[in-house]
Amino acid sequence: MAVINTNVKALFSQAALRSTERNQSVAMQQLSTGKRINSARDDAAGMAIATRMTHQVRSLNQAVRNAGDAISLIQTAEGATNEITDMMQRMRELAVQAVNDTNDNAQRSYLDLEFQQLKQQIVQISDNTEWNGFPVLNGTAGEQVGEMPVFKTTSINQFGSVFIDPTTTRTITGTGTGEVHQFTLSGTPAEGYITIAGQSVHISEDEAASLATVMNKIESALGDTDFFSANSGRTVTATAGGLVTVTFNSTDGDVPETVVALGSTNLSSTAVTVDREAMTQASEAFANNGKFLKSGALKVSVAQGAATATASFLTQDNKTIALTGVLNASTGEVTFSKSAGLNSSVISDDLTYTFRDSSGTALNLTADPRALSVNVDVSGSIPNLRSGDLQINGVNIGPSVAADDLVSPRNNAAGSAIAKAAAINRMAVDQGISQGESQSITFAGTPMPGTIVVAGVSVVLSSADKTPADAAEKIALALQASPQFDGSTGRVVTYAKGSGVVNIDFPVTEGNVSALEIAPGATGLATTVNTTAQFMTSVPGTGVFAKVNENVFTGKAMTGSSVTSGVVFINGYASANISTVLNNPQATRESVVRAINLISDRTGVKAIDTGSESKGVTLVAVDGRNIEVRFETPDNAGVFGDRIGMREGVQSSTISLESKIQAPVVLTSTSAGDITRAGLDAGNYSKNQSVLNTQQRSNVAPSVAQVNTVLITGNVSTGHTATIVVNGKPFVSDDTLESAQAIRGDLVSQINADQNLGVFATAGSKVGEIVLTAKTPGTSFTMTTSKSADATLGIAGQELVANQPAQVKNLGMDDLMINGIKIRPSTPDDDRFSNVAVTSSDPGSSAIALAAAINDSTNMTGVRAEANPVVSAGVNTNTVIPISGKQSLWVNGIEIQVDFIQNESGTDRRNKVVAAINERVGQHGVTASDNGYGVTLSSDGRNMSVWFDSSKDDLSAANFGLDKGGAAAQISKVKLSAGDSSASTAKVMINGVPITANISAGATADVAAEAMRDAINAELSLKNIEAYIDPADHSSVLIKSRVAGSAFDLRGATVGDGSTQTIEISTVSPNIVGKNDVTALDLTEAYSTNVLGGTSNAINATTMYGSVKLVADAPVLPGTPGANGIVPSQLGLTGSPIVISSGADGFGELSNFSELGFHEGTFGGRASQEMDPPKVGRMAFQIGSSANQVVTIDLADFGKNGSITGQITGDVDLAEDARKVRINTRDGATAVLNLLDSAMDKVNATRATMGAVMNRLDHVINNLTNVSMNMSASRSQIEDADYASASTELAKTQIMQQAATAVLAQANTSQQSVMKLLGG
DSSP: OOOOOOOHHHHHHHHHHHHHHHHHHHHHHHHHHOBSOSSTTTOHHHHHHHHHHHHHHHHHHHHHHHHHHHHHHHHHHHHHHHHHHHHHHHHHHHHHHHHSTTSOHHHHHHHHHHHHHHHHHHHHHHHHOEETTEESSBSOSSEEOSBOOBOOEEOOOOEESSSBOSOOEEEEESTTSSOEEEEEEESOOOSEEEEETTEEEEEOTTGGGOHHHHHHHHHHHHHTSSTTSTTTTOEEEEOTTSEEEEEOOGGGOSOOOOOEEOTTSOOEEOOOEEEEOOEEEEEEEEGGGOOBSSOEEEEEEEOTTOSSOEEEEEETTSOEEEEOOEEETTTTEEEEOTTSTTGGGTBSSOEEEEEEETTSOBOOTTTSOOOEEEEEEEOBSSOOOOTTTOEETTEEOOOOOGGGOSSSOGGGGGGSHHHHHHHHHHTTSOBSOOBOOEEEEEEESOOOSEEEEETTEEEEEOTTOOSHHHHHHHHHHHHHHSTTSSGGGTOEEEEOTTOSEEEEEOOGGGOSOOOOOEEOGGGOOEEEEEEEEOOBOOBOOOOOEEEEOOEEEOOOOOOOOOOOEEEEEETTEEOOOEEOOTTOHHHHHHHHHHHHHTTHHHHOOEEEEOSOTTTOEEEEETTOOOEEEEEEOSSOHHHHHHHHTOOOEEEOOOEEEEOOTTSOOEEEOOTTOOGGGGTOOOEEOOSSEEEEEOOOOOOBOOOBOOEEEEEEESOOOTTOOEEEEETTEEEEOOTTOOSHHHHHHHHHHHHHHOTTSOEEEEEOSBTTEEEEEESSTTOOOOEEEEEOTTOOOEEEEEEEEOOBOOOOOOOOTTSEEETTEEOOOOOGGGOSSSOSSSTTOOGGGSHHHHHHHHHTTHHHHSOEEEEOOOEEEOOBOOOSSSOSEEEEEEETTEEEEEEEOTTOOHHHHHHHHHHHHHHTHHHHOEEEEEOSSSEEEEESSSOEEEEEETTSTTOOGGGGTOBOSOOBOOEEEEEEOOOOSSOEEEEEEETTEEEEEEEOTTOOHHHHHHHHHHHHHHOTTOOSEEEEEETTEEEEEEEEESSTTOOOOEEEEEEOTTOOOOEEEEEEEOOBOTTOOSEEEOOOHHHHHHTSSSOOSTTOOOEEOOOEEEEEEOOBOOOSOOTTSOOOOOOOTTTOOEEEEEOTTTTSTTOOTTTTTOOOEEEOOBOOGGGOOOOEEEEEEEOSSSTTOEEEEEEEBOSTTOTTTHHHHTTTTSOGGGOSSOOSSHHHHHHHHHHHHHHHHHHHHHHHHHHHHHHHHHHHHHHHHHHHHHHHHHHHHHHBOOHHHHHHHHHHHHHHHHHHHHHHHHHHHHHHHHHHHHHO
16 A cells, blocks of 8 residues: 655744744844833733833823922912012001001001002902912812801791780880879078989079079979980979979889978978879780780870770781770770770780779779870780890891791791891891091182181182182182191092082091081181081991791691591691591591691691601791691590691791801890890800700709698597598597597697608698698608598598609600611719709709710711700899898708898899809809899709798898799688687697687687787797788788798698687688799708608709700811822711701600700701802822822912901902001001911911922922832833844844755755656
């Protein structure tokens, strides 16, 4: 078999040739490019490394150029700031020169001209200094950074359960309302002084010629005094016969007897008599609990001797409604019948006003005709702002008016957030204009040669001056050339040729100018000076603006399950009829929301289903209008509200205050004002942070001890018993006793003998009555009564006062959420300072505890809390009583002793109280201060309990300057029957002190009452108690506290053994503490032992709790990456608002959300665009090859209103006279020096920063250049070709290629030889 072999030699030769060609190609490529790596196949890893090095090197080179550009930019800015520095140095030189008194104001004004030009140039440089087409010194370059402006404080919602405040303010006016005193002078007058009502009149020797001339002098001289001036409302008339009549004004009220001192005038006077009592009050009485239907002003007038009254009602919309009133002159009454005229549009039922004197006696206008007027202020439930209630940065905001709110219901529109915001915003900007006074001088007549002097300038007229116009022209030119009217004075003299009038404009700085003085001399000219423009000055604005927030009217917890129906009125519009769904609160809410939202276009209010039974239905008015809600239902309105989860009443929205970041926000009120009417708290809110103060909390009364009574009545015989079971333990009376009083005494003794029972027994208000009192207030006991089976006596027990623990409110587990985060409960451990001795003080409920609970979640909510001080401000100081000596006041359990001096000044007394309290501030945490009327107490956030010993003679809160008014004295009654045929006794116990009245045999009830009165008044250990016979019932003794607000305890009605006399105790008027925060406690041993059963009374004081201040700091506007390279979060740009919502417990019984002063809503947050912060531009320079490798510099605004020079240049756009930063006065120049020093410090700091950054960039360039160079060298080692190696490789491959070619040729030749043989 024949085989043909492959040309293996040729194949090997070809393979070798191809390999050699590849090597030769690589060598040639390396030699031609100079690169070892020309593609990834050459060295994949090396190429990757080299590529990374390449982009790093190129980036570093660009970064070097960036840094150079940055240096150029900063050098440009720094060069401009250098020029600004030079100008400010010159400005400072000018200011120093202006301060020196070698210059007067005219010369200072020349210096000020240059100063103002330099100010303008600083602003121009800041606006016009550019680099690469954009400004670098006005704060707009780069990224805008800085604090975000936020609403600095927000008011609270104000709520009223009724639409019209039932308490009206009544003002008495009219010529017939003041008191009238009369007396008669007689005798032969002599020279001397007469003093009447503190006003002295000198009677000269000539005036003493007769009594008639003396009377004339008295009337005229007193009329010229301020006390009896025409504006005072007081008058004095004196007749020739000596009768003097002094008439006081309506506001003087019940005045003391007029004091008359006749001195050496040789006259005598009759006693001063009251010819007419003052009308001091007009009592108001509605029939059938009627009320006003509108808010506004009612005016009732009675003319002297008139048979009718006139009345009108001015509504909030300034509409006048004529009312029909009927006058009963003999009783001093004006009655408005609902059915008469238009009365029904203002009142819901008949209304009567009774005019009364200071004793409360109705005036008889028939016997004593007089002209009277009563102005009745009928306010809405939401208080409007009055003048003085709110001052912002020292500017009085003034009243809020209904005309500013056209969307809220009229009755409360003046108090709405819309109206209050309008009042605030009116005063936010400057009011009025500033202008100097202008005067004109009109010349008339034919001028004669001579000299005329005009405003101190002498002008000589000649015969050439033939007309008033000629004279006026000459005078005007002379004035313009005089030093008094040249340009440096700011006065401008103008004259129109051919006119006889010269006009002079004065600068604002001269204020009101007196009329120019003109002495015409011999010129014969007549002149008239007129004021053509009055001096006016603008009132600076507050710089604080108010924004109305949406009104969120929360609902209430839904309770009950019965079906009811009704209509909800929202802002005066009725919804469709609403029927609740049995056992389906969700369906009920849906029905309510649907019905209310159908009328939203009319009411401006939308209903929202909260989805929770504990929260009910929420109403929202987006535009902030008031929301008024009332129900109309055949059932009880309260029950209907419980079923649908809504409340009746009216609520205003909140307002948030904003200003420029650096602008102040200081809230105050005048001494007569009340800032709470604005819903705000006084304080300094200038810092750029959102602040919300929770609502003031109510005082917490002490725990109330349970009191039960047992009354034993009827016939008692031997063998009969009465049983009282207290806390399961029976007490049985002795069966040998034969009277109810004896049984009572036996049972009282048995009960009090058991010291572990926890109950104390005393005699009650009737014979046979037992009073059982829990020894520990807040701890209840059980009691039942019974009698023996055959007993004919009666025994009945009842609970007189229910056990009531102090209503302290701590923050519960599901009460509060802030910004969506649930706040933990507050506990006693959160407050180590509040006292625990007083039953009403709970540390776990204090403001300190609330703040601690909120602050535990600050890292999640962004809101921190501070405990506000607990404040109590007294308004009255009384130093007349008690007598001198040390008196004690207890503050949080610490006794404070004050050394009283009777009749010392109120200031001295308050200073003593303040010093004594502040001396122990470390113990009780309360600081005292003198507010000018009383003493203000302010705690450090802890609870505050203050009390004094009411058993001390006439001691009251007013003696310490802590009285707040409104207290009323307790009045009780002891009624006695006639005595027995034999002498006996009647007993009572007052404040634990037993009182025994000896009743004579056969004494009548009146005599028995007198004996009891005398016994009470004779008891020296009883303080502040007075007893007197009841004028309406002489068998009764009235017992009254001499100190209003200090209660007394009256019990223990007892008669002698075997007596048939009766005695009964009752209360006529309860003790009323009024507005006082200080508690009056009887601290005597008798009270403790005989009333409280040995328990101290000191722990039963009222406690004041503080509110909390919630604060959210303003976020910083997003800028360039930080040092860590992380870009700031873009979230939270709403300005960190404080979102308050109730927890899962809503508004139900388990929740203390509302009681702790919280209200749902969003408060604070980002302010309006107009409140932008000072402009600061952050320039970022990329100085590395990777992202976030930057150097930044902040370039603030050097121009007008900028943070650097704004205090100096902020007024450059104003007219020169309106600018405030000037050196045209010594004081102005002094103030400017301080401003310049502050501004130059900022400029220097900025220039130092620029220099530091430029130096840093120099080092950046050096470093980047070094890194780039080294990295280039490293890259060269990796990717550059080795020419020696490549050349050798090329030669080698060329030789091998030639050899391979020769071998291949030979191999091919041998194959051809074989083929020839085969073909042979």
